[in-house]
Amino acid sequence: MNTAKSTETLTDTPTSLDSPPFAAMFKASEIVNAAAAIAEAECIEQLKKTDAVPLLMNWLLGQESIVCSDPTTVAAKLRKMVVGGAGKTVVISDFDYTLSRFANGSGERLSTTHGVFDDNVMRLKPELGQKFVDLKNKYYPIEFCPKLTMEEKIPHMEKWWGTSHSLIVNEKFSKHTIQDFVRQSRIVFKDGAEDFIQSLDAHNIPLVIFSAGIGNIIEYFLEQKLGAIPRNTHFISNMILFDEDEKACAFSEPLIHTFCKNSSVIQKEAPFFHEINGRVNVILLGDSMGDIHMDVGVERDGPTLKVGYYNGSLDDTAALQHYKEVYDIVLIHDPTLNVAQKIVDVINSIH
Ligand SMILES: Nc1nc2c(ncn2[C@@H]2O[C@H](COP(=O)(O)O)[C@@H](O)[C@H]2O)c(=O)[nH]1
Numbered sequence: 480m481n482t483a484k485s486t487e488t489l490t491d492t493p494t495s496l497d498s499p500p501f502a503a504m505f506k507a508s509e510i511v512n513a514a515a516a517i518a519e520a521e522c523i524e525q526l527k528k529t530d531a532v533p534l535l536m537n538w539l540l541g542q543e544s545i546v547c548s549d550p551t552t553v554a555a556k557l558r559k560m561v562v563g564g565a566g567k568t569v570v571i572s573d574f575d576y577t578l579s580r581f582a583n584g585s586g587e588r589l590s591t592t593h594g595v596f597d598d599n600v601m602r603l604k605p606e607l608g609q610k611f612v613d614l615k616n617k618y619y620p621i622e623f624c625p626k627l628t629m630e631e632k633i634p635h636m637e638k639w640w641g642t643s644h645s646l647i648v649n650e651k652f653s654k655h656t657i658q659d660f661v662r663q664s665r666i667v668f669k670d671g672a673e674d675f676i677q678s679l680d681a682h683n684i685p686l687v688i689f690s691a692g693i694g695n696i697i698e699y700f701l702e703q704k705l706g707a708i709p710r711n712t713h714f715i716s717n718m719i720l721f722d723e724d725e726k727a728c729a730f731s732e733p734l735i736h737t738f739c740k741n742s743s744v745i746q747k748e749a750p751f752f753h754e755i756n757g758r759v760n761v762i763l764l765g766d767s768m769g770d771i772h773m774d775v776g777v778e779r780d781g782p783t784l785k786v787g788y789y790n791g792s793l794d795d796t797a798a799l800q801h802y803k804e805v806y807d808i809v810l811i812h813d814p815t816l817n818v819a820q821k822i823v824d825v826i827n828s829i830h
């Protein structure tokens with residue numbers, strides 16, 4: 480559609496814009512909608528000129544770590560997201576082993592937010608530390624067991640989270656101690672994570688970190704790494720509540736474990752919900768099968784592009800196949816945010 484033509488239509492009758500028939504015909508909302516349609520049409524024209532999406536698809540499919548079962552669907556989602564631009568985009572990301580690394584360069588497992596207690600308490604109070612480690616050794620295999628259904632796993636997850644949270648509350652750890660634990664922890668950002676988070680903030684794209692981990696730990700980690708929590712970053716997570724002496728005294732409700740990361744635990748009145756209203760296009764980043772419904776509950780009618788980090792064994796073809804079925808893009812043992820950054824860069828480049 481040519482903007483000039485549509486302007487001619489609006490002005491080719493010799494009546495004043497204020498005359499009743501004209502004003503009745505073109506209510507303000509219709510004029511706004513027409514302007515939005517023109518802007519989108521211009522963007523589609525621009526998009527065709529730049530071949531942004533075909534070039535992006537070529538780049539994506541050229542990446543060694545990527546597996547993409549249906550490039551046509553991915554390209555269609557990307558086209559809508561690029562046309563929609565940064566203003567219609569929201570990123571919903573898991574934290575543990577998604578924004579953080581699963582293993583270091585030597586293949587050693589790194590820490591989850593809960594794991595901050597496993598590591599540090601063992602050093603300070605070995606007897607209590609062993610309880611945290613025993614819990615992980617007992618329940619982590621259940622979380623990823625391919626033979627159990629999600630329904631069979633849920634009671635075990637509730638027991639794991641509930642028991643480890645009780646250990647934290649009963650020990651009355653102080654906020655200061657926990658901040659020190661984070662400083663000494665083995666949580667490591669994925670390569671490029673700081674730049675990714677800050678580039679979202681720079682382009683006013685909201686980042687919702689939806690974690691079944693401990694939100695306070697993520698906040699302290701971001702503060703320590705970035706100097707402050709960026710304005711665009713929001714949390715849906717288990718939060719430690721502190722008493723007047725800043726001692727841990729409870730955890731937020733409802734409990735968020737791996738298999739209930741969906742609208743059932745989203746507080747609709749969350750203060751940031753107004754900020755993501757209208758953000759119809761979602762980039763979802765996760766590493767677990769429990770992450771694939773994090774976008775449910777965000778009222779919108781645009782596409783969700785699901786990017787999944789596969790940290791499992793390449794010999795486990797059944798697990799890998801399952802990831803390929805539920806994620807649009809699967810990143811195999813990828814320690815970076817390169818793919819997500821590239822997609823956001825293209826979205827930002829068109830408008
Ligand atoms: N070491 C421990 N890990 C735990 C514990 N409880 C949960 N978890 C792990 O956290 C992630 C969930 O976080 P997310 O940000 O990825 O949603 C989950 O995968 C569990 O393995 C614990 O007590 N200790």
Ligand SMILES: [Mg+2]
Nearest residue numbers: 573575576766
């Ligand atoms: Mg995770």
